[in-house]
Amino acid sequence: MSFLEFSSDAFIAAFFLYCFGFLFYMIAIGGKKWSNRDPEQHVKRWGRVAYIVSTLGLVAHLAFFFTRWIGAGHIPTSNMYEFMTFLGMSIMIAFTVIYSIYRSPLLGMFALPLTIIIVAYASVFPQEVQPLIPALNSIWLKIHVTTAALGEAFFAVGFAAGLMYLLRVVDFKGKTKEARRAQRWVEFTLYVIIVVISFIITVFVFRGMGYEAEFKQMQVNIDSRGQETTTEENVQYTMPPIFKPYNSETISMDSFIGMKQPLLETPYWMDGVNAGRKLNTVVWSIIAGSLLYGLLRLVFRKPLGAVIHPAMEGIDPEDLDEISYRAIAIGFPIFTLGALIFAMIWANIAWSRFWGWDPKEVWALITWLYYSAYLHLRLSRGWQGHRSAWLAVIGFVIVMFTLIGVNLIIAGLHSYAGV
Structure with missing residues (x-):
């Protein structure tokens, strides 16, 4: 070994x-x-x-x-x-x-x-x-x-x-304004921790499923002399694309619970070839974290x-x-x-x-x-x-x-x- x-x-x-x-x-x-x-x-x-x-x-x-x-x-x-x-x-x-x-x-x-x-x-x-x-x-x-x-x-x-x-x-158990504010902030801190945990779980779940999607993104660059050049980059996703890259077309995409096309496009002002993938990951983490948090609240009822x-x-x-x-x-x-x-x-x-x-x-x-x-x-x-x-x-x-x-x-x- x-x-x-x-x-x-x-x-x-x-x-x-x-x-x-x-x-x-x-x-x-x-x-x-x-x-x-x-x-x-x-x-x-x-x-x-x-x-x-x-x-x-x-x-x-x-x-x-x-x-x-x-x-x-x-x-x-x-x-x-x-x-x-x-x-x-x-x-x-x-x-x-x-x-x-x-x-x-x-x-x-x-x-x-x-x-x-x-x-x-x-x-x-x-x-x-x-x-x-x-x-x-x-x-x-x-x-x-x-x-x-x-x-x-x-x-x-x-x-x-x-x-x-x-x-x-x-x-x-406090009902005062100060007590409720403290309760909310502590609960929000725990919610953020659960979102981080859910991100890790979500990554491994989709990785285990072997999920893949690929896009071709066109990027327009203007140099210091005002000349415009267009470059193409392939961006690979391992989570279903709620947000696809800005100004891109789909090369391949696995179907997920009936979703065969991206739902939205990444805003143009988010720079970087991986901006769409990162936004997609954040959104999936929040969705999964919110579901897990809601499930825990349902189980404990408090x-x-x-x-x-x-x-x-x-x-x-x-x-x-x-x-x-x-x-x-x-x-x-x-x-x-x-x-x-x-x-x-x-x-x-x-x-x-x-x-x-x-x-x-x-x-x-x-x-x-x-x-x-x-x-x-x-x-x-x-x-x-x-x-x-x-x-x-x-x-x-x-x-x-x-x-x-x-x-x-x-x-x-x-x-x-x-x-």
């Missing part, structure tokens, strides 16, 4: 171990109400089992990382598949560090799903080993990317603890926040607030080194300038400024509790846009990471 084959098996093993670890954390927290023995002992026993299983998942994930490194001949962080798998591994490392300090099994019930979602999202991208382009063939790839991802991983743990805090303290809230009883909200702050405080200097300082050194080596206002650079700076403001407001203005938790949740949304939105939507020097 080659190193790459072994790394693939180790990756699958890590995914399933994370899933089992999450299941055991759910038993530890949710099962204490039905335990005939001491509930605290139940939590400790199953929490220990969950921690061991999730740690074995991290070991398998590390085995995947290093064997792929050996098999590929370079550190596996050069494309979206490799980077997202590394981010998932980094979140588990960050979770292990924070767990060793606070010993809270409840944190695992929120950190593990985040890792599972990111690992599953990574599987959406092509998994073949790709040769490094010249700009990536540098030792600074190892230093910059790994430290930036590790800092973002601690932000992810801070997000998980912040969301837990909100689910713990929001009054889901808001999802109200369903999760009882599991938080007995948890000290101040501990959750402290965990969220501590994770972000640890991650901030690591992110500063990786995403700014080391990144600028690498940029100077690769592109002969420290800063160039590339979209990824700009959003990395926005992320750094945001968490700088978070720490300032927390330490100098006393923003704790609700305010701090919401800042942690919003901050990770910015992180994910920097990682995913910039790579896959906005064109720039870092666009190769989305290949």
Whole structure:
């Protein structure tokens, strides 16, 4: 068996171990109400089992990382598949560090799903080993990317603890204007998470069905001298085209529940040959996420926040607030080194300038400024509790846009990471 084959098996093993670890954390927290023995002992026993299983998942994930490194001949962080798998591994490392300090099994019930979602999202991208382009063939790839991802991983743990805090303290039975506003925002956050999960499920469902559609798009370009040229590009879809590419004709399209032609055309102002496909993916994710959310609401007959809230009883909200702050405080200097300082050194080596206002650079700076403001407001203005938790949740949304939105939507020097 080659190193790459072994790394693939180790990756699958890590995914399933994370899933089992999450299941055991759910038993530890949710099962204490039905335990005939001491509930605290139940939590400790199953929490220990969950921690061991999730740690074995991290070991398998590390085995995947290093064997792929050996098999590929370079550190596996050069494309979206490799980077997202590394981010998932980094979140588990960050979770292990924070767990060793606070010993809270409840944190695992929120950190593990985040890792599972990111690992599953990574599987959406092509998994073949790709040769490094010249700009990536540098030792600074190892230093910059790994430290930036590790800092973002601690932000992810801070997000998980912040969301837990909100689910713990929001009054889901309250009728006041303030209580209803808090309920709506927490519910919207859970809805967004479900949309992301639904995107992953939808991709794999249509991939399993072998769905394909192909279009020929004509693009008109005008150069600096005013001369007009027309180019043709073939665009392939793996989901039924609700939106076809702008100014395109259908080459082939599989039928889906009676839909034999695209329903709509992508607006002309959405630039890029893949703009239609990306819009189509977003629409499908929202449709699938809304259906899944509606199904869950139908099953539980109450808001999802109200369903999760009882599991938080007995948890000290101040501990959750402290965990969220501590994770972000640890991650901030690591992110500063990786995403700014080391990144600028690498940029100077690769592109002969420290800063160039590339979209990824700009959003990395926005992320750094945001968490700088978070720490300032927390330490100098006393923003704790609700305010701090919401800042942690919003901050990770910015992180994910920097990682995913910039790579896959906005064109720039870092666009190769989305290949």
